[in-house]
Amino acid sequence: MNETRRKGNFTGGYIIYGYKVVNGKVQIDEERAEVVRFIYEEYAKGVYVKDIIRDLTNKGIYNRGKPFAKNTIYNILKNEKYAGIYRHNNEVFENIYPAIVPMDIYEVVRQKTDSNKYGKRSVDVVYLLRNKVKCGYCGSAINAERGTAKNGEVKRYYKCMGRKHNNGCKKAQVRKEVLEQYVIDNIIEKLGDKDTLEYIVDQLLELQERKIQENTALKMLVKEQRQTENSINNIMSAIENGGTSNTAMKRLRELENKNEELEKQIRIERAKTACRISKEEIERYYKTALQQEPQMLINYLVKEILLFNDKMEIIYNTPRTLSLDESQGFLLYDGNSKMQTYETNGVCKGKTDFRLVMKF
Ligand SMILES: [Zn+2]
Incomplete structure (x- = not known):
């Protein structure tokens, strides 16, 4: 990989806005590069991000069919690649990304983003x-830990705790900023994609239907209620035929109480079934999450990340819904069932939830 980088070639993964890959080399996508320059110039002049978005939208410039998200703009503003700089581990490569933004403008912007709340502070202090x-x-x-580089600079890394305690694991540590940015970029990239989102929404709807059909708890309750009613009927006909023993009366009251309890539970199960999440709600869940600042975005969307040296798997949260009575809230996708694999650009096969596999 480093050899590829030194040759100035693209090492794979997704390509950021404003660039394209041609024959293994990163090239400027002129039309989008214009948008990147506009964003940088405006921000450097002191225009607010929300106003930049408004101006772009007014000009009919969208990102994947919808107005730019704030996060997307901030990610563009913070990405050194636009100034032609690509860092990997401790190496700097200036021959991979052709600069879209002049260094002086990039510097002005960097100082501004560093001092605003989205920029350096929140991302640097919070893991x-x-x-x-x-x-x-x-x-x-x-876990994230501080480490000191050879030149004495303090850096933060995500480290495998097993390896730290010498369990023989070979997981390499990753720079904190690099991993966090990578995760955020990937989430925005993947879930921001209209087709991917639509596909996920469809899958979730299908799962929901299946889950409702398979509501075994409800089936059991209904069956039990039927049996109880049969027993009640039997005792009633015995009573009508003159057999009114105390034991029969006692048993009848027990059965009637049981029947009432079952009735209540059936109502609860039916309410859960009736409480479906609509397509719009699922879409809104993801779209709202994507608008959040990084910390919230990750809290909303990421259930777990499995980190390998050459790839990561992001297991996403799915929308949660509540029945009418809040105490009966339930998770549509309980996460205990088998997860499914959703390969990047691949096909979704499994049963519940979804994970995206990202090769580094
Ligand atoms: Zn490990």
């Missing part, structure tokens, strides 16, 4: 992926 990352090899937690 965004805390408690969400697991080692793909040994299953240990991956």
